[in-house]
Amino acid sequence: xxxxxxxxxxxxxxxxSLRLSCAAxxxxxxxxxxGWFRQAPGKEREFVAGISWSGGSTSYADSVKGRxxxxxxxxxxxxxLQMNSLKPEDTALYYxxxxxxxxxxxxxxxxxxxxxxxxxxxxx
Numbered sequence: 001x002x003x004x005x006x007x008x009x010x011x012x013x014x015x016x017s018l019r020l021s022c023a024a025x026x027x028x029x030x031x032x033x034x035g036w037f038r039q040a041p042g043k044e045r046e047f048v049a050g051i052s053w054s055g056g057s058t059s060y061a062d063s064v065k066g067r068x069x070x071x072x073x074x075x076x077x078x079x080x081l082q083m084n085s086l087k088p089e090d091t092a093l094y095y096x097x098x099x100x101x102x103x104x105x106x107x108x109x110x111x112x113x114x115x116x117x118x119x120x121x122x123x124x
Contacts, residue, residue, distance in 0.1 A: 002026045002113045004096045009118030012086055020081040020118060022096030030054075030074040033099050035111060036081045038092035038120075045095070049081060050104035059104045064090075086122045093117040 008020040022034070035050035049070040050059045058070055067086075072079040079096060097111035105111065 002029065002032060002098045004098060004113055004115035006094065006096045006115045006118040009094060009120045011121045011123065014086060014088055014122055014124050016086050016122070017082070017084045018086065018120060020083065020094055020096075020120070022079045022081075022115060024077045024079070024098065026077070029077040029098075031100065032113075033101055033104050034070075034072060034079040035097045035099065035104065035106075036070060036079075037095045037097060037108065038090075039095070039117075040089075040092040043092075045108055047106040047108075048094070050106065051079065052104055053102075057104055059106060061106075083120070086120075088122045088124045090120060091122050092120060094120050 003025040005023045033052050036048040037045050039045040051070045055072050069082040095117045096115040098113040099111045
């Protein structure tokens with residue numbers, strides 16, 4: 001079992017940057033592909049970015065390509081989401097998730113473990 005704790009959210013002006021972190025418990029972190037999702041008020045939770053267990057494969061939503069970068073450090077049981085050129089429409093609660101699948105799913109149902117989320121608010 002994996003427990004996930006997100007951090008790094010906050011309030012930032014449009015055009016600014018934030019770096020989200022997700023700390024995972026357990027000794028088998030490197031076996032999990034990881035994903036970041038977000039949910040804005042009144043909207044469904046959506047995929048943002050994902051990374052394979054080795055870090056060799058990444059996937060991004062079209063809306064964040066070129067602005068966000070996902071990375072992981074298996075030695076430290078952490079995954080990060082570097083968010084640059086933030087826009088007001090990036091405002092959401094951001095969740096970290098883990099999956100035992102060998103690929104990087106973009107579908108919520110494929111993820112087995114979830115964190116509680118960290119709020120990102122981008123002002124215009």
